[in-house]
Amino acid sequence: xxxxxxxxxxxxxxxxxxxxxxxxxxxxxxxxxxxxxxxxxxxxxxxxxxxxxxxxxxxxxxxxxxxxxxxxxxxxxxxxxxxxxxxxxxxxxxxxxxxxxxxxxxxxxxxxxxxxxxxxxxxxxxxxxxxxxxxxxxxxxxxxxxxxxxxxxxxxxxxxxxxxxxxxxxxxxxxxxxxxxxxxxxxxxxxxxxxxxxxxxxxxxxxxxxxxxxxxxxxxxxxxxxxxxxxxxxxxxxxxxxxxxxxxxxxxxxxxxxxxxxxxxxxxxxxxxxxxxxxxxxxxxxxxxxxxxxxxxxxxxxxxxxxxxxxxxxxxxxxxxxxxxxxxxxxxxxxxxxxxxxxxxxxxxxxxxxxxxxxxxxxxxxxxxxxxxxxxxxxxxxxxxxxxxxxxxxxxxxxxxxxxxxxxxxxxxxxxxxxxxxxxxxxxxxxxxxxxxxxxxxxxxxxxxxxxxxxxxxxxxxxxxxxxxxxxxxxxxxxxxxxxxxxx
RNA sequence: GGGACUGUGGGGUAGCUUGGUCCAUCCUUCGGGGUUCGGGACUCCGAGACGCCAGUUCAAAUCUGGCCAGUCCCA
Numbered sequence: 001x002x003x004x005x006x007x008x009x010x011x012x013x014x015x016x017x018x019x020x021x022x023x024x025x026x027x028x029x030x031x032x033x034x035x036x037x038x039x040x041x042x043x044x045x046x047x048x049x050x051x052x053x054x055x056x057x058x059x060x061x062x063x064x065x066x067x068x069x070x071x072x073x074x075x076x077x078x079x080x081x082x083x084x085x086x087x088x089x090x091x092x093x094x095x096x097x098x099x100x101x102x103x104x105x106x107x108x109x110x111x112x113x114x115x116x117x118x119x120x121x122x123x124x125x126x127x128x129x130x131x132x133x134x135x136x137x138x139x140x141x142x143x144x145x146x147x148x149x150x151x152x153x154x155x156x157x158x159x160x161x162x163x164x165x166x167x168x169x170x171x172x173x174x175x176x177x178x179x180x181x182x183x184x185x186x187x188x189x190x191x192x193x194x195x196x197x198x199x200x201x202x203x204x205x206x207x208x209x210x211x212x213x214x215x216x217x218x219x220x221x222x223x224x225x226x227x228x229x230x231x232x233x234x235x236x237x238x239x240x241x242x243x244x245x246x247x248x249x250x251x252x253x254x255x256x257x258x259x260x261x262x263x264x265x266x267x268x269x270x271x272x273x274x275x276x277x278x279x280x281x282x283x284x285x286x287x288x289x290x291x292x293x294x295x296x297x298x299x300x301x302x303x304x305x306x307x308x309x310x311x312x313x314x315x316x317x318x319x320x321x322x323x324x325x326x327x328x329x330x331x332x333x334x335x336x337x338x339x340x341x342x343x344x345x346x347x348x349x350x351x352x353x354x355x356x357x358x359x360x361x362x363x364x365x366x367x368x369x370x371x372x373x374x375x376x377x378x379x380x381x382x383x384x385x386x387x388x389x390x391x392x393x394x395x396x397x398x399x400x401x402x403x404x405x406x407x408x409x410x411x412x413x414x415x416x417x418x419x420x421x422x423x424x425x426x427x428x429x430x431x432x433x434x435x436x437x438x439x440x441x442x443x444x445x446x447x448x449x450x451x452x453x454x455x456x457x458x459x460x461x462x463x464x465x466x467x468x469x470x471x472x473x474x475x476x477x478x479x480x481x482x483x484x485x486x487x488x
Numbered sequence: 489g490g491g492a493c494u495g496u497g498g499g500g501u502a503g504c505u506u507g508g509u510c511c512a513u514c515c516u517u518c519g520g521g522g523u524u525c526g527g528g529a530c531u532c533c534g535a536g537a538c539g540c541c542a543g544u545u546c547a548a549a550u551c552u553g554g555c556c557a558g559u560c561c562c563a
Contacts, residue, residue: 033499041498043557043558045557045558156489158559158560304526306525306526307525308524308525308526309523309524309525310525339525340525340528340529341524341525341526341527341528341529342525342526342527343525343526343527343528343529344527344528344529345527345528346527346528347527347528348528359526361526362526363526371526
């Protein structure tokens, strides 16, 4: 049986999508709607419904995050969604940064609460009072925990499905380390974990150390994970922060050292959200619709039996057999036995981003083979010998080519600029020389009408070469590469 | 926070200026029947809407007011 929600055709399925290159946001919104990844009709700004198809993609994404973070020794926890005002206000910078965008719970039934509760915008202030109880000894360290929960931020800007929402599907790791060296190492470890996550999604990215004026409220420093989208824009798809003792001091997270001293822990956090899913759509999608990497695809393989009244062989039993064989090998497979003609199914599964389609007509059914077509257009007759292995191999090739395509786009999105003039009306993300002074940073931001994202951190996917003079003041000493763009 | 605009079946729309020809147009979608099925099938039957509340009027999708929701621009 085919579940109802898998048969339902997207609306206006036959008109062309808006052009991704010139009308990126229109394209993006239209693709999400047609592929039925989200339902925006809920009626509360910034809060959308996860559809069965979108939810499956999200669950698969979460599985990647869980796999990679647990490989680094992090363990899952879950803290409450409500935070007492008294705890929320303990760290000054943090409260300043979030005060304007939190939801308050001020009533219980008909009576006012003595202490109002904050609906978590992030969980530092929920976790850290408890960390103070959990951490007593150096033997309790490091404490590496993560949770995947919904958080709430009263966004004032225009909300967009997956990219800017008020109810955020949030992955957050919080750690306590014994000293700054260990905290620095944890940041590096998070960055490594994210490299693995991004690679699983076939997404190239650049880690960027944010300038001081743009770091996370309460952080000592922040490393953002950025990708280019559209023409001159960027999207922050995650961040890693080192808090040093900024939170452990107000929350009293102390441990006893081997020689009997009480010391504050050094803390780090690592945050990701469904923006990653938005990034997958934004980066890989094309004129036909979504293209899912195999790691997150709700269905990695869609089998289309092509029935015909004339043919003597009914291909459906063969299609089902093949599907269950592939499922047994751990693949996510869907057999589309809907009433539509094959062409309609092809269009829809291309729109919805299935990496691989297997057509089984009378011909294939008779010989035990399958005609395979991947989402990037490679077509091949597989089997009958070693058919399941060939399917797995073709999915692997697909991911490789998807990554290569994304990497080529990524590199083309960055160009160097040597004067402030060049930044005006820029159609790409720009690499610029920067002396690290704030005034020059702001001059660059004004010129590009956007933000100075900061300096690339560690390994980056393009050649940087020697820096030129600072675009702000022209000095040549102490100049670093920085990225200037218009964040989405 | 300030300003502008928009609300018609599940989705997209026509009608609104100049109230009546509208038990509301077309496409898509949805339910049922039949013929089909290797790149968006055809046909027959059926279903489904004027954001909400007041007001003006013989008469309101259309005019007025309030509310709600959404979009865009500016801070």
